[in-house]
Each structure stands twice: as C-alpha cells, then as structure tokens.
Amino acid sequence: MEVILKSVSDTEDLGQVIGATAPTKALIILSGDLGAGKTTLTKAIAKGLGVKEHIKSPTYTIVREYDRMNHMDVYRVGGGDLFEIGLDEYLEQDKVNIIEWGDLIDERDLPEDFLRIHITGSGDLERTVEISGGEEWTKLQSQLGKLGLMMR
Numbered sequence: 001m002e003v004i005l006k007s008v009s010d011t012e013d014l015g016q017v018i019g020a021t022a023p024t025k026a027l028i029i030l031s032g033d034l035g036a037g038k039t040t041l042t043k044a045i046a047k048g049l050g051v052k053e054h055i056k057s058p059t060y061t062i063v064r065e066y067d068r069m070n071h072m073d074v075y076r077v078g079g080g081d082l083f084e085i086g087l088d089e090y091l092e093q094d095k096v097n098i099i100e101w102g103d104l105i106d107e108r109d110l111p112e113d114f115l116r117i118h119i120t121g122s123g124d125l126e127r128t129v130e131i132s133g134g135e136e137w138t139k140l141q142s143q144l145g146k147l148g149l150m151m152r
C-alpha cells in the first residue's frame, strides 16, 4: 500500500499508528535515501509504542537499545557483519526492532514476517511511502485506512 506524507506531521501520524499496532517482536525494515525520514518515522513509532526515552539516531553507534524497542542503522555495515552487531540476539528479544537501511540485509538473514517501509523523497518534498507486511500487520492496514492520509 502507498501513503503520501505532505509534512512531518503526517509522518508523525503514520509512525504513531505503526507503533500502536505493532505486534510484539515486530521487525520493521526501513529504506529510502539519505534524509528521506527514516529516523523521523522511527521516533514517531517509538511514541506509538510508548517509549519514554529520548531517541537519538544510531548512525554512528549502529544500535541503540530502549525499553521496548531496538533501533539500528546498518548503513555502514551493509549486508556484512550482522553477526558482529548481534542482530540475531536483538531479533529474539521481546521488543520491536527497527532497522534503517535494512534493505541492505540479505533476506535470508531475516525472519519471515516483517514490515517493509520504503520512503521516497527528501528535503521539503512530500514523501511517498510504500508499506508491505505479512499476516501480522492486518491491524495496521485497517488503522491506516482511518488515518486520513492520502493513499493509493
């Protein structure tokens, strides 16, 4: 499904619904160009999940852990050394795992069911967001319908 985000506030609405409907142990793979809004969306997802801690971009640390969310950025790791960052162990935790640049990871290294979100656009332009997920995410689909964001 495709959603159009005209402003940061639309991105915040989308993220909060994702966070509020995410199954426990959900995996969310975020992709899109530099400055597309992956970190902005992650902060909103955290809000929807009820994470109270301050979210900082994991660009340099690769992984940042919060009480109910792990936030990763594999831009510098690419598809390589995921064992080194302990990806498997994070995926086993009862937390939502969000991976910026997660499209660089070979799908064979990921569990079967995850939410894939690709953001197109940067700067002041509106964003087009392509969202796809398995069975686990049907609740999100129905909630998004109620959100009033433009969809096609």
Ligand SMILES: Nc1ncnc2c1ncn2[C@@H]1O[C@H](COP(=O)(O)OP(=O)(O)OP(=O)(O)O)[C@@H](O)[C@H]1O
Pocket: 005, 006, 007, 008, 009, 010, 011, 032, 033, 034, 035, 036, 037, 038, 039, 040, 041, 059, 100, 122, 123, 124, 125, 126, 127
């Ligand atoms: N609709 C929108 N959604 C998200 N961000 C937007 C939007 N419109 C403008 N922006 C701006 O674009 C920037 C997005 O930055 P952000 O750090 O979230 O991107 P990113 O995809 O995480 O980048 P990187 O690849 O460097 O990690 C922010 O400065 C934000 O204010």
Ligand SMILES: [Mg+2]
Pocket: 038, 039, 040, 057, 059, 073, 100
């Ligand atoms: Mg980022």
